Amino acid sequence: MKKVIIELKNVYKEYVTNYTKVLALNDINLKIYENDFIAVVGPSGSGKTTLLNIIGALDKPTKGKVIFKEQDLTELSDKELSKYRAENVGFVFQTFNLIPSLNVLENVKLPSYFSSKKIHEKKFYEILDLVGLKERIFHKPLQLSGGEQQKVAIARALINDPVIILADEPTGNLDSKSAESILRIFLTLKESGKTIVMATHNLRLLDHVTRIIYLQDGAIINEVIK
Amino acid sequence: MRSLSKYRISISNIRRNKLRNSMVILSFILAVLLGSIILGPVYGIQNYYVKTVNEAGFNVIAIFSGNFASSSGSFVPPTKYLNISTVSYIEKLENVYAVAPVFLAGYFVFGNKSAYLVGTNSQMKQIATLDIFKGNFVGDSPSNSQFIKVDLGYNVWNYLLKGIDVNQTVSLSLIIPYGYSYKTVDISLKVIGLLKERPKIPSINVDPNNIIIANIYDVFNFLNFTNYNLVPLDAIFVSAKDFNSIDSLESNIIATLKNLGFTKDKDYSIISQKDALYYINNVFSQFYRFLNIIWAAILSISSLSILIVMFITVRERYKEIGTLRAIGARKIDVLTMILVEAFVLSLIGVVIGMVLGYIILNMLKFYYAFMQTVTDSIIILTYSVIVPEILVSSIVFSLYPAYIASKVAPSVALRYE
Known part of the structure; x- marks a missing residue:
């Protein structure tokens, strides 16, 4: 039987914008198992990013529980949530979100500055080798292509050996060739047993995932287990 | 890290x-x-x-004849002058370390420079913290010789009388007050000591490096003052035993001078190192x-x-x-x-x-x-x-x-x- 890593129980998320309430997540119940590769699909505004933010503890649900290792993340302090993110979650964003003043190697090292996990210097180079950027470690993000920047972001997400990788439309800002190479990296990660939750519009990816969750108006309208 | x-x-x-x-x-x-x-x-x-x-002397209290710091900016002549007998009263006060009379006899001219002839006693050395470069400081008794024994200030022996040494004699023209004018008298000096350089004392016009110091009685005798107690002194310098007793000694001096018939800020002005430091810091x-x-x-x-x-x-x-x-x-x-x-x-x-x-x-x-x-x-x-x-x-x-x-x-x- 597969081990549950994170469980969302009756999760609601409500935003107030311009005096109107928007229900971004509506009664979400979801179990994420070890080695899962989940694709979260749905139209824009369906709540994909909000769902990833709740799983990654970047945001707190208005109602409901997010259970990680038998602990409700909604009850943790900001400091504890930072530790959770530093040691258990790897984020990959659509817009890469690299620090432009730091070079490739420094960007990859960043999460290690905030984590108590001991990381051997060799690992930074191994991960950069894995994403194919070993030769460009001293380049600044602006000297790289979009695909290369996303590879740096993936390396950064992997450096702390996280329990779960959350990718928010990682190929959304890339041309098809770059998107293909990023996809290949994620498939390699899947093969190595990583747990990945990815919000995506990329239909090519759906053939390779273990589960597909369809979101609409903040609610899970369908779930396909493959 | x-x-x-x-x-x-x-x-x-x-x-x-x-x-x-x-x-x-x-x-x-x-x-x-x-x-x-x-x-x-x-x-x-x-x-x-x-x-x-701080370098002006050792716990110094300076008493000047007349109103030294007159509000009008000019010297106001006193009705009663400090004199040698005043010194003897001050010497008896508690916490006194040393007392020296100051009598500015006149001055010598060396081109565009000048040097004062100061009559005082041996205690001036301790009060004004004067250091001897060579020789000795003037004594307390008159020398009764044809030469007046003197110590030369740093500038005097180093620049104005360049080349002079102890035990040498020199004849100079001394300019002294004479009625409402001045007159010149010849004076023979024997150098008994050379003083080291020392900083100028603020608010006092006489540069301690531009002075020639002699025993006060020698100066009085040279100027034919027979009754010493009638000679008006320019100042009396007093040293307190320690810094903390300056204030109490200053009060005692004021009380003594009052008993002697002196009026403060009219017949005399008084300032101590402590007053000066307080004034500066204020x-x-x-x-x-x-x-x-x-x-x-x-x-x-x-x-x-x-x-x-x-x-x-x-x-x-x-x-x-x-x-x-x-x-x-x-x-x-x-x-x-x-x-x-x-x-x-x-x-x-x-x-x-x-x-x-x-x-x-x-x-x-x-x-x-x-x-x-x-x-x-x-x-x-x-x-x-x-x-x-x-x-x-x-x-x-x-x-x-x-x-x-x-x-x-x-x-x-x-x-x-």
């Missing part, structure tokens, strides 16, 4: 906005420059006065209150510059802050990273300002004599006052932008465009 590594982001960000950060650094350079140029000379002058008062403390307003204005400009720039920096880097929070940075990490950035910016400005300030203060010494008082130790003192204030204010003024940055919700910051 891992926890310190995160501050690489702060340092790298300084290189990022070169023009804007250069302006902030410039404001800190100017703050240090203006602070050191305004405060440095004032510290220097105060230090010079305090130092010279004047400068009032001056500092004014300077502090100017300094606060300078500090405000540099502080506001860092406040504005850090606000802009935080606003520009909202998304980065969100990213840092997403990868595990705590609020305190974000806060300290912003503060470190502000601190490093101000530190760069301060260090450059200190170097430039040092160069400029030393350059000003070539143009303004009073700048000689701004020694290296005064520059260090000035920096020790202004630099911590600048650095602390830069941190204080960066706290609010740093706090704003730390409070940013990561999910909101990541959506920020």
Whole structure:
């Protein structure tokens, strides 16, 4: 039987914008198992990013529980949530979100500055080798292509050996060739047993995932287990 | 070391906005420059006065005939003069270490320079902390010889009578008051001692390096004063046993002189080293209150510059802050990273300002004599006052932008465009 890593129980998320309430997540119940590769699909505004933010503890649900290792993340302090993110979650964003003043190697090292996990210097180079950027470690993000920047972001997400990788439309800002190479990296990660939750519009990816969750108006309208 | 590594982001960000950060650094350079140029000379002058008062003698109380510090600015003749018998009353007071009469007999002219002939006793050496370079100091008894035994001030033997040595004799023309005019009399002097150089005493016109000291009775005899008690003294210098007894001795002197029929501030003026130090520090403390307003204005400009720039920096880097929070940075990490950035910016400005300030203060010494008082130790003192204030204010003024940055919700910051 597969081990549950994170469980969302009756999760609601409500935003107030311009005096109107928007229900971004509506009664979400979801179990994420070890080695899962989940694709979260749905139209824009369906709540994909909000769902990833709740799983990654970047945001707190208005109602409901997010259970990680038998602990409700909604009850943790900001400091504890930072530790959770530093040691258990790897984020990959659509817009890469690299620090432009730091070079490739420094960007990859960043999460290690905030984590108590001991990381051997060799690992930074191994991960950069894995994403194919070993030769460009001293380049600044602006000297790289979009695909290369996303590879740096993936390396950064992997450096702390996280329990779960959350990718928010990682190929959304890339041309098809770059998107293909990023996809290949994620498939390699899947093969190595990583747990990945990815919000995506990329239909090519759906053939390779273990589960597909369809979101609409903040609610899970369908779930396909493959 | 891992926890310190995160501050690489702060340092790298300084290189990022070169023009804007250069302006902030410039404001800190100017703050240090203006602070050191305004405060440095004032510290220097105060230090010079305090130092010279401290070096003026050993716990000295000076009693001058007449109103020494007349409000009209001119000397007001007293109705009763200090004399040798006054000295004998003061000698008997408690806490007296030494007493010396001062009689300015006249002066010698050497080209465009002059030197006073001062009649006094042996105790003047201790009171005025005069050091002998060679020979001996004048004694307390008259020499009864054809030569008047004298000690020469540093400038007199070194420049005015260059080449003279102890045991040598010299004949000079002494200019002395004569009615409402002056007359010249020839005088034969025998050098018994040469004095070391010593600092000039503030508020006293007689430069201790431009004097020729003789036994007061020798001078009286030379001038044919037969009744010593009728000769008006110019001053009496008194030394207290210790610094803490200066005030009580001064009070006793005033009471004694009152009993002798002297009226303070009319027949005599009295000032002690302690009074002089108090006066100097009081004047400068009032001056500092004014300077502090100017300094606060300078500090405000540099502080506001860092406040504005850090606000802009935080606003520009909202998304980065969100990213840092997403990868595990705590609020305190974000806060300290912003503060470190502000601190490093101000530190760069301060260090450059200190170097430039040092160069400029030393350059000003070539143009303004009073700048000689701004020694290296005064520059260090000035920096020790202004630099911590600048650095602390830069941190204080960066706290609010740093706090704003730390409070940013990561999910909101990541959506920020």
